[in-house]
Amino acid sequence: MKKKTPLRVPVTQGLKDIYAMDMHSAYQAACLGQFSVTSFGRLAAAISVVRTALEQKQTKIPLSLETLDAAIETLMAVRKRGDETDVWELTESDRPSILEGIAMAEQCIGTLDVALLAMTAARLLNDVCGEQAG
Numbered sequence: 001m002k003k004k005t006p007l008r009v010p011v012t013q014g015l016k017d018i019y020a021m022d023m024h025s026a027y028q029a030a031c032l033g034q035f036s037v038t039s040f041g042r043l044a045a046a047i048s049v050v051r052t053a054l055e056q057k058q059t060k061i062p063l064s065l066e067t068l069d070a071a072i073e074t075l076m077a078v079r080k081r082g083d084e085t086d087v088w089e090l091t092e093s094d095r096p097s098i099l100e101g102i103a104m105a106e107q108c109i110g111t112l113d114v115a116l117l118a119m120t121a122a123r124l125l126n127d128v129c130g131e132q133a134g
Contacts, residue, residue, distance in 0.1 A: 009114040016109055022046045023102045030090040040088050043098075044075045045124070050105040053112050053120040064108050071101020 026043035029035050051068035059065065074097040082088040090098060109117075 011109055011112055011114055011117065015114065015117070016106070019046050019050070019109055020102075020106055023105065027090070027095075027098060027102060030088075031095075033089070035088040035090065037082065037088055040075070040078065040082065043102075044072070044079070045121070047071050047075070047101050047105050048124055049117060049121045050109055050112070052124060053116050054108055056120065057112060057116065059108065059111065061108055061111065064104055067100050067104040068108075070097050071104075074098055074101075 022042040023046045026035070026039040029039045047068060051065065051072065054061070054064055054068070074094050078088070078090060078094060
């Protein structure tokens with residue numbers, strides 16, 4: 001009996017656009033001085049989901065994980081500042097790392113599939129909710 005391979009539904013342009021809009025609109029809000037915890041959350045979630053999904057897929061895209069990790073480290077510093085001061089902003093020195101992370105996430109998302117992104121997003125959300133409850 002032939003072994004069934006799992007169905008792989010590629011990421012569509014529409015889904016790529018949703019991720020891009022979440023990342024770019026949050027970045028633009030930050031540049032315009034209108035960054036909020038909600039905008040921050042959307043940006044951080046999009047980059048984190050792509051990064052974690054790439055790791056699970058064992059990506060072969062050069063420097064993808066390193067670039068996304070650098071963006072996530074920057075976002076962690078932004079979150080720390082935001083939590084302490086209630087001022088959500090990307091400083092001039094934060095912006096290059098974030099832009100590189102956005103560009104890398106956009107480049108890599110097409111190598112993933114819809115199910116992997118959905119499962120990764122659900123798992124990360126569950127992890128975050130579990131941390132907040134504990």
